Amino acid sequence: xxxxxxxxxxxxxxxGENATMNCSYKTSINxxxxxxxxxxxxxxxxxxxxxNEREKHSGRLRVTLDTSKKSSSxxxxxxxxxxxxxxFCATGGGSNYKLTFGKGTLLTVNP
Amino acid sequence: xxxxxxxxxxKVAKRGQDVALRCDPISGHVSLFWYQQALxxxxxxxxxxxxxxxxxxxxxxxxxxxxERPEGSVSTLKIQRTQQEDSAVYLCASSQLGRGRxxxxxxxxxxxxxxx
Numbered sequence: 001x002x003x004x005x006x007x008x009x010x011x012x013x014x015x016g017e018n019a020t021m022n023c024s025y026k027t028s029i030n031x032x033x034x035x036x037x038x039x040x041x042x043x044x045x046x047x048x049x050x051x052n053e054r055e056k057h058s059g060r061l062r063v064t065l066d067t068s069k070k071s072s073s074x075x076x077x078x079x080x081x082x083x084x085x086x087x088f089c090a091t092g093g094g095s096n097y098k099l100t101f102g103k104g105t106l107l108t109v110n111p
Numbered sequence: 112x113x114x115x116x117x118x119x120x121x122k123v124a125k126r127g128q129d130v131a132l133r134c135d136p137i138s139g140h141v142s143l144f145w146y147q148q149a150l151x152x153x154x155x156x157x158x159x160x161x162x163x164x165x166x167x168x169x170x171x172x173x174x175x176x177x178x179e180r181p182e183g184s185v186s187t188l189k190i191q192r193t194q195q196e197d198s199a200v201y202l203c204a205s206s207q208l209g210r211g212r213x214x215x216x217x218x219x220x221x222x223x224x225x226x227x
Contacts, residue, residue: 088154
């Protein structure tokens with residue numbers, strides 16, 4: 001069963017714009033991860049945020065986590081056509097070892 | 112190799128056929144996972160190996176699904192008497208450490224199985 005629900009299901013923007021995707025989950029977590037999937041490179045780990053963290057940055061990525069609302073957001077700044085992909089949030093890993101993914105957001109960045 | 116590899120990349124099977132999907136994890140990685148991804152959905156956990164031991168097979172949808180990792184490296188996912196609902200992408204992932212250790216999972220490109 002899916003743990004998370006990403007919102008929106010699909011997002012289309014122009015190159016250079018920012019893209020924000022949201023994820024809601026159901027149970028308490030130790031951490032939350034974001035993955036990207038495209039046909040060229042498969043499923044790639046982007047960033048992990050722990051339950052005691054509120055915000056984390058990695059390059060053009062910014063992730064926030066609100067455990068009281070059981071939600072997370074992924075912001076991609078200054079988007080590029082190469083960012084076109086599906087983005088998934090996932091909970092678990094580590095001591096929970098298995099990952100539980102949401103349904104994903106399909107991001108299209110138009111040149 | 113540099114990453115997780117899977118073969119074949121694409122497999123078309125007639126309903127009722129048996130199929131075998133192979134995963135070569137990153138060398139030395141202790142943990143190996145199989146996930147199933149239906150069209151338009153996120154991956155769903157199937158089974159987990161720590162070295163050669165299958166510690167969790169709770170996600171396998173039926174007894175037609177069988178996975179093994181006999182020498183603690185390469186793993187095979189076998190599906191017997193395939194059904195149309197088995198059509199999906201099957202993803203393999205490996206991680207360096209064992210269960211209980213915080214660790215990144217590295218995914219292979221997947222095998223797209225189509226059952227006609």
